[in-house]
Amino acid sequence: MPEKIWPIGDAALLVELGSRIDTALNSRCHALAAALEKRSGVREAFAGYSTVTVHYDPDRTSFSAIRSAVAKLLKEKPRVGPSGRLHRIPVTYDGPDLAESADLLGLAAADLVRLHSQPIYRVFMVGFVPGFAYLGPLPPQLQLPRRRVPRTHVPAGSVAIAGEQTGVYPLPTPGGWHLIGRTSLPMFLAENDPPSLLRPGDRVKFHPV
Template sequence: MPEKTTPLGDAALVVELGTRIDTALNSRCHALAAALEKRSGVKEAFAGYSTVTVHYDPDRTSFTALKAAISKLLKAKPRVGPSGRLHRLPVTYDGPDLAESAELLGLTTLELVRRHSQPIYRVFMVGFVPGFAYLGPLPPTLQLPRRRVPRTHVPAGTVAMAGEQTGVYPLPTPGGWHLLGRTSMPMFLSDNDPPSLLRPGDRVKFHPI
């Protein structure tokens, strides 16, 4: 689809490049964000799954100027940077939803663990709470809708999945994903710089233990 650029107030805009969860599309978003951050007047540009949000100084640039620059950059196809770091996360697959998820998918628990730990996932973006990395895409054979009734408390380190996504809860929070297991690897340490272990563009491989 052609890009769609929309103002967000008088000092920000959002560029929509698509509507799907896709590694190549997300890579284009990150490449565009990196190119825009080099432009005069741009304060910050960050990528979502298929969008780029840009905050700018209206005294130094404008929505019209940035919209034209975005179209030009996309036609020139900004260079996609190299893949991020590869993280190997040990996981104990003993989550409270493991057996139920396997049953809903028509799999054994061992097969669910095998299929979930087989791919190398991409970090599409980080959000929801500090350090929560949205990983994917999840194989179609593992996709389930979110739980009908979310939990009020999910422990830090919990590995979960929902829809086309999987991830690790970095902090104790409410959550509506299916809980498969847990990792001992800290996802968020406030004293670190950066505090989040996973960053957009990184890759993650789960290893059953």
């Protein structure tokens, strides 16, 4: 699939390499972001699941120069990134949406818990707020659309699911995912650089407690 590129305002652009949650595709995005960040005029490149958002300095590069660079970089053989660290995260599965989510999925709550805590998830990206890791892919039996009306307040430590994704809210924030549990392990590490326990490419296993 050829890449698509669109501007986001006058100093950022979005490169889309695909539209699936896929480890290989995500690795290509991270590799492309890392390569773009080495170019002059690129301030920051953020790899999403299947996209790269490039923040650039229009005085030193341009939309079209980055588009050409992307096309060229994508022709190169992708590097294989190092496999990330494995984190074990203890979870109390008593979230306010556990019963409703199980109902919507046609599962018993215990099955939802078992299915959620079985896989080793990949950190596809960290974003939204400091330390929020987008983990996946979620088993197909657990996939629900986001809540129609997001919550204005989700407590820190909430373990949540949405679509093919799962994650832990590191801070009290608004949020539109379904809250199925909580953990006491801090995700946001204010005194560290980077200030996030989980980094792109890391792996995560949830343990019911």
